[in-house]
Amino acid sequence: MRFLVGKTIWALALVVLGAGLAFGQGQAEPLPTKAQAEAVPQAPAPAAAAQEPAPPLVHPKKFYTAPTGVLYVNLAAPIYLKLTSDSTGKGEEVVLLNSTALTQGDQKPVPLFFENDGNHTLVHPNEAEWEKSRARVGSHLSSVAEPNSFFQIRADGQPPETKLKTEVKEKLVVGDLTIFGKPVLITLEPTDGLSGVESVFTSLEGQPFVVNQAPLEFGGQAPLVQLRYYALDRVGNPEPVKEFHFALDLTSPQTTLETVGPAVGLVLSPFTEFQLATTDNQAGVASIFAQIDEDPLGNKYLKPIKLDKLAEGLHQLRYASLDGVMNQEKVQTLDFFLDRSGPEPAYEIVGDQSFEGKTLFFSARTKIALTATDNKAGVKEIRYGFDKEPISLYQSPVSPLERPLGLQFLRIQAEDKVTNQAKEVRLDFVYDPIAPEPSHKFLGPQVTWRGRLYLCSRSQLVLSAKDQGAGVAEISYRFSGLQAQDPKAVFAEPVNIPGQGLVSLEYESKDKVNNLAATQKAEFFVDNVPPELFLHFSNGELGKENGLPIYPKGTLVFFAATDLDVGMDKILAQVDGTGNKVVASAMTLDKLGNHKVVVEATDRLGNVTVQTAEFVVQ
Incomplete structure (x- = not known):
């Protein structure tokens, strides 16, 4: 009896077994690999360290009988042939030895390995036809055996292939990382071309592989997920482990x-x-x-x-x-x-100031306080500069430049807290540091005698001042003499000279920006005392008539006067109220009757003494 397997020939009887599986049984048993055929069974490998991902499971090589009766054998599985006459598996079993084992004499079984995937056939050929058709065995098996002598086996050495599917459109692939923007359902779809898929195994985050029985659902935020998976067919061919790295980003930026x-x-x-x-x-x-x-x-x-x-x-x-x-x-x-609007600068003049027409005058004491207002951000700083001088940061009220009398201008700038600049404000003014120059004069009677000025109550004081800048504001004065000092008064119009005797005058002037001139002084003598007048008759009285003295005809009347201060100016006489007053020092009484003589003695200031004499000439 001969059997053909592909192009290999064995002499067999009845039953072919492999690794303890009776030919024709409908269940799969683990098959050792070729390398394990002669090895001693080993204990399972210890679990990988926590930081290392778990390895795939160890899957034995095995047989699988499909519901149609087709036998699938793992291509890498060693095949041993057993011969038995009992289909129940309870009878005697003998492992067949090939010619090599018989020749060597060690009678140790040597396994058979299929050469490639696909269909293989065990054939019990007809003896007569076998010898005739040996050359055609490989391609014409049907000519050397009866149909009942054919036994079909399918070798499967190809692993399954698994496809990973998701239905989320909101995703981003960066290298080997897929980032999903929505909860994701991952479906693993394995396919196998021969024995079919037995199971799919998955591992999350390096954990041990487990059988996958349903789509994997991920619904929460996940910074990084490592999914490892593979499929296993029914004869123990595992798919190489695949990895899918993904993250779930469900939060917005x-x-x-x-x-x-x-x-x-x-x-x-x-x-x-x-x-x-x-x-x-x-x-x-x-x-x-x-x-x-x-x-x-x-x-x-x-x-x-x-x-x-x-x-x-x-x-x-x-x-x-x-x-x-x-x-x-x-x-x-x-x-x-x-805020596009710059601040609005402003200034306040503190101290001396005067407007004359359209011209503004300041003194050296004038201060200029600067301010600014802003509608929103607020004022950051105020800056200023006089004339063409450099701009300075404003901190406190400023004074004009100390220069001679003349025109100056102040430039005022401001900036708000968001750098908006103000329109520059310019203040023009005349700097007036010079006081007026006062002077005085007298109107009316005045005499300078022996180095001293003599005045009287009819004399008048006139004060004036000249100013080059803002103009004269006022002139003040006061007299001081033998009596208590008079209070200061403001000159407005000619002033009559008061008092009697030696008098001192003090006066000063200031302009309209309060520049005050130095006090001026003058000294003079006030003489309001008239001369002392004397009348002298050359003859004595002859008697009285109606109470009037009687003088003889031809009597001379002498006129004389003295003045203690300024001296005499003249003596005038008038007889009986008729005719002009004439300057006289004496007169002759040559007309008989009653007479009246009026005599005036005037000093050099015009102080007058009047004396009247009434008498009878006989």
Whole structure:
């Protein structure tokens, strides 16, 4: 009896067994590998260290009888042939030895290995036909055996192939990492071309492999998941382990806003800009969108947002980010005020000042206090400069430059806290540091005698002053003499000279910016005492008539006067009220009757003494 397996020939009887499996049984048993055929069984390998992923399971090589009766044999499994006459497996069994074992005499079984995948046939050929057709055995088996002499075996050395499927569109593939933006259901679909798929095994995060029985569902945030999987066919061919690295990013990006440039709270400058930065846990940032006011949010942020084109007033910035798996951040807003207006500088003049027409006068004592107001951001600083002098930072009231009398100007600048500049304010003025020059004169009677000025009550004092700048404001004066000092008075019109005797005059003037001249002094003598007048008759009285003295005809009347201060000016006489007063020092009484003589003695200041004499000439 002969059997053919492919191109190999064995002499057999009845039953072919492999690794303890009776030919024709409908269940699979583990088959040793070729390398394990003569080895002693080993204990399972210890579990891998925690940091190392678990290895795939160890799957023995085995046989599988399909429901159709087809026998599948693992291509790598060693095949031993047993011969028995009892189909129940209870009878005697003999392992067949091939010719090599018989020749060597050790009678140790040597396994048979199939050469390739696919169908193989064991044939019990007809003896007569076998000898005739030996040359045609490989291709014409049907010609050397009866149909009942054919036994079909299929060798399977190909592992299954598993495809991983997901239905989430929101995903991003970066290298060997897939990031999902939605909960994901992973389905493993294995296929096998021969014996068919027995099981699929999966391992998460390096854990030991387990049989996969349903799609894998992942619904929460996961920074990184390592899924390892493989399929096993029914004869123990495992698929090489495949890995799928993925992450679930279910959170939106987070955008931070930085305001770069001048800002006071939410009051911003045209020179301010917005810078946006976004972070994302997994998928990374795909785009940043930003808008101001009514612009569409579809504007992509590519560079800092400048505010120099915006009008002054309230505005709103809206911004959000989108990550690589379409997670969109909630739109954030920032309401702000764009301040384009500079401060408004102002000044306050403290101290001496005077407007003459359109010209403003200051003195050396004048102070200029500077202020500024701003509608939003507030004033940062005030600066100033006189004429073409360098600009300085204002800290306290300033004084004009100490220069000669003349025109100056003050430049005032201001800046608010978001760098808006004020329009420069200019203050023009005349700097007047010079006091007026006062002087005096007298009107009316006055005599200078022996180096002294003599005045009387009819004399008048006139004060005046000259000023080159703001003009004279007032002249004040006072007299002091033998009596108590008079209070100071303001000169307004000619003043009659008071008192009697030696008098001192003090006067001073100031201009309209309070430049005060040095006190001026003058001394003079006030003489309001008239001369002392004397009448002398050359003859004595002859008697009385009606109470009047009687003088003889031809009597001479002499006139004389003395003045203690300024001396005499003249003596005038008038007889009986008729005719002009004549200057006389004596007169002759040559007319008989009653007479009246009026005599006036005047000193050099015009002080007059009048004396009347009535008498009778006989």
